[in-house]
Amino acid sequence: MSIAPKTCKEMPVTTLSIPTVGSMGKTGSWRTFRPVVDYSKCTRCTLCWIYCPDGAITRQEDDSPKIDYDYCKGCGICSNECPVKAITMEREGE
Amino acid sequence: MAGSIKELSKEEYLLKGHGACAGCSLAISLRLLFKALGNKIVMVVPACCTSVIPGPYPYTSLAVPVQNMLFEATGATASGVVAAFHRRGIKDVTVVGWAGDGGTVDIGIQALSGAAERGTDFIYICYDNEAYGNTGMQRSGATPYGAWTTTTPTGKKERKKDTPFIMAAHRIPYIATACSSYPIDFINKLRKAKEIEGTKYIHILAPCPTGWRYDTSKTVEIGRLAVQTGMWVLFEIENGKFKFNPPSNRLIDKAKRRPVKEYLTLQGRFRNLTEDDIERIQKWVDEDWERYCKLASNQYV
Ligand SMILES: Cc1ncc(C[n+]2csc(CCOP(=O)(O)OP(=O)(O)O)c2C)c(N)n1
Numbered sequence A: 001m002s003i004a005p006k007t008c009k010e011m012p013v014t015t016l017s018i019p020t021v022g023s024m025g026k027t028g029s030w031r032t033f034r035p036v037v038d039y040s041k042c043t044r045c046t047l048c049w050i051y052c053p054d055g056a057i058t059r060q061e062d063d064s065p066k067i068d069y070d071y072c073k074g075c076g077i078c079s080n081e082c083p084v085k086a087i088t089m090e091r092e093g094e
Numbered sequence B: 001m002a003g004s005i006k007e008l009s010k011e012e013y014l015l016k017g018h019g020a021c022a023g024c025s026l027a028i029s030l031r032l033l034f035k036a037l038g039n040k041i042v043m044v045v046p047a048c049c050t051s052v053i054p055g056p057y058p059y060t061s062l063a064v065p066v067q068n069m070l071f072e073a074t075g076a077t078a079s080g081v082v083a084a085f086h087r088r089g090i091k092d093v094t095v096v097g098w099a100g101d102g103g104t105v106d107i108g109i110q111a112l113s114g115a116a117e118r119g120t121d122f123i124y125i126c127y128d129n130e131a132y133g134n135t136g137m138q139r140s141g142a143t144p145y146g147a148w149t150t151t152t153p154t155g156k157k158e159r160k161k162d163t164p165f166i167m168a169a170h171r172i173p174y175i176a177t178a179c180s181s182y183p184i185d186f187i188n189k190l191r192k193a194k195e196i197e198g199t200k201y202i203h204i205l206a207p208c209p210t211g212w213r214y215d216t217s218k219t220v221e222i223g224r225l226a227v228q229t230g231m232w233v234l235f236e237i238e239n240g241k242f243k244f245n246p247p248s249n250r251l252i253d254k255a256k257r258r259p260v261k262e263y264l265t266l267q268g269r270f271r272n273l274t275e276d277d278i279e280r281i282q283k284w285v286d287e288d289w290e291r292y293c294k295l296a297s298n299q300y301v
């Protein structure tokens, strides 16, 4: 998605910013707890998708969630809102 | 109008890897704005958390045209953008002013009032995290009574301004309240506002884990509790006519509303409240509801 300039020649002449995934870097590194989906429990309600502040959840073909760990900040909203408790938060590095 | 979440577009115009704190409801609200209106919009954004979310130049996480503007100038800038589109005969772009509570109820209020008085054809959205967030949580005119901020270390002594009703005094065609915990309600209000000509004002409660001092996972829950306790009321004022929206319309009977204490005690910013304070807040909420109920039943207040 990124069309960000790589050299100063490619830089725009005005103070225009370029839409870029990861404008603040890989924000997944902010995370302490990692959301893990139990797909056998998931009812594909898409609530976790709509409530994720980071757009880190993709709604797949079958409406089940796919979490992008490069950018998920580990806020835990998806886990808190999942009606069937299909998402658990697990400490990183364990 | 959208009936369910599954009908919403999968397209994202708030790109991941943005600068909002973990668990930020303002970021949810931005995603919902784009789900409602798509990318045929121009946003005017003053200094606020939303001007931090894009990230550093030359990058931005907002994949729609955004005009960043001075803290006090959202309404005036939007008026200029609308006039430019009008002059060029461009009719299919929605202009959206998107500002924080500080930028709306305090410093931006005269520019907003001017735009409303001129009837500028745009949607103005105030996302209300009840403090000056990106400068480190100073109190604003929208900070509620009793809340801790860095400039009210023992709790704010004054009450929150009733900004939707300040806008109602401008007799604009559409005013609404919303909260990202109720996504379909917010999206439908945005889509309705888009179809109305003139100045439209939407005030959203924006739970903020960083400033309100609660766990990041509770953001949606806190917004829901604000509505269920009646501390935040979902309503519309369309051409002067007041109407409750679900689920607030089911809370007219006081017994159906949860005690405000349930909302307050979940948040660290209210930790200094005494029992007397909580009683006072409950009384104010009940009085506000009496006023709203009279408006809903068309009695002059
Ligand atoms: C005239 C002026 N005064 C002060 C500032 C510094 N300033 C930038 S953003 C901000 C607070 C914004 O608060 P709010 O509008 O509530 O948005 P939030 O940060 O909470 O999203 C302040 C004080 C400024 N940019 N311009």
Ligand code: SF4
Binding pocket: A035, A051, A052, A053, A054, A055, A056, A057, A067, A071, A072, A073, A074, A075, A076, A077, A078, A079, B023
């Ligand atoms: S933990 Fe937060 S950021 Fe990560 S996927 Fe869940 S809601 Fe999104």
Ligand code: SF4
Binding pocket: A037, A041, A042, A043, A044, A045, A046, A047, A048, A049, A063, A064, A065, A081, A082, A083, A084, A085, A086, A087
């Ligand atoms: S909220 Fe839970 S049940 Fe719903 S889609 Fe997400 S994981 Fe599945």
Ligand code: SF4
Binding pocket: B019, B020, B021, B022, B023, B024, B025, B026, B027, B049, B129, B133, B134, B207, B208, B209, B210, B211
């Ligand atoms: S301070 Fe609050 S509103 Fe601002 S980005 Fe952080 S969580 Fe969001």
Ligand SMILES: [Mg+2]
Binding pocket: B100, B101, B102, B127, B128, B129, B130, B131, B132, B133
């Ligand atoms: Mg604010």
